[in-house]
Amino acid sequence: IINFSQIKCGIPYDNVPPCPPVLSVTTNCDLIENELTWYNPNDTCPDDIAKYYIYYSPFEYGDLILIDSTNHPDDTVYIHSNLSSVTACYAVTAIDSVGNESEFSNVVCVDYDVCPVYRLPNIFTPNGDNHNDYFVPFPETIAAVEKIEIKIFNRWGKIVFKTDDPKINWDGKNQQNKQDCPQGVYFYICDVIEITLDGLRRRNIQGSVTIYR
Known part of the structure; x- marks a missing residue:
């Protein structure tokens, strides 16, 4: 079959990342653990999130390192446990169904005090x-x-x-x-x-x- 329509056929490609999540952190001093909670403000971005990445740094101005991910878009709580100290900084990103990653959420730091x-x-x-x-x-x-x-x-x-x-x-x-x-x-x-x-x-x-x- 020869296409004389001069219309290019192709598959639409999604390269629009999700919106960055909004993060908060609660510390349990007795258990020495930090609980991360976030939500995704999908008012202007595509709502096709597949999972989230969790980033961590032990210092305020250190590089954020990927430490874990969630397995479901509804998983918006993460407990960072088995810690030697609660002192840390965190950020979360959203990943859509084709692998686009959002920008970092707000960075939340927990200090010793x-x-x-x-x-x-x-x-x-x-x-x-x-x-x-x-x-x-x-x-x-x-x-x-x-x-x-x-x-x-x-x-x-x-x-x-x-x-x-x-x-x-x-x-x-x-x-x-x-x-x-x-x-x-x-x-x-x-x-x-x-x-x-x-x-x-x-x-x-x-x-x-x-x-x-």
């Missing part, structure tokens, strides 16, 4: 009743802490315990001889290394804790 600062209790009771047996920080305060450097002293100035683990988990024993420390007041000096959008930040805290058996 979205969660309460690292804080320690002033008493614990290591008596084996499975209640308050360990000297540990308040759980919602470790969400942006990389490590600590804590030393705990008895009233004569001797170190009885030290660690760099933010969770501490001191059981009230002398770290050297493994014997129970006597009931009473102990003093600590602690450097807290916090993860911020600009890098690591060192903060010093000092205080006392009472062992009550």
Whole structure:
């Protein structure tokens, strides 16, 4: 068959990307995770979204890296979990049915101060009743802490315990001889290394804790 119509036949090609989504982020300090939620303002762009890409950077001015994608256009919630810190920046893009990718959504950053600062209790009771047996920080305060450097002293100035683990988990024993420390007041000096959008930040805290058996 010869086409004399001088009309070019072809398949229409879609090269119009979707609109960029609008992103918000909610932080769970206890679980150390960020929940991303977004919507797509399809008032002026084609409504043929197939999925979304999730981008992440640990720094405010760092390159955003693709870390995951959704499997359905109705999936507009993503939980970024198993984190060492909630400090991060995020963006989302929309992908249409032929692979066109939108521009980045608004970039949302979560800094260290979205969660309460690292804080320690002033008493614990290591008596084996499975209640308050360990000297540990308040759980919602470790969400942006990389490590600590804590030393705990008895009233004569001797170190009885030290660690760099933010969770501490001191059981009230002398770290050297493994014997129970006597009931009473102990003093600590602690450097807290916090993860911020600009890098690591060192903060010093000092205080006392009472062992009550």
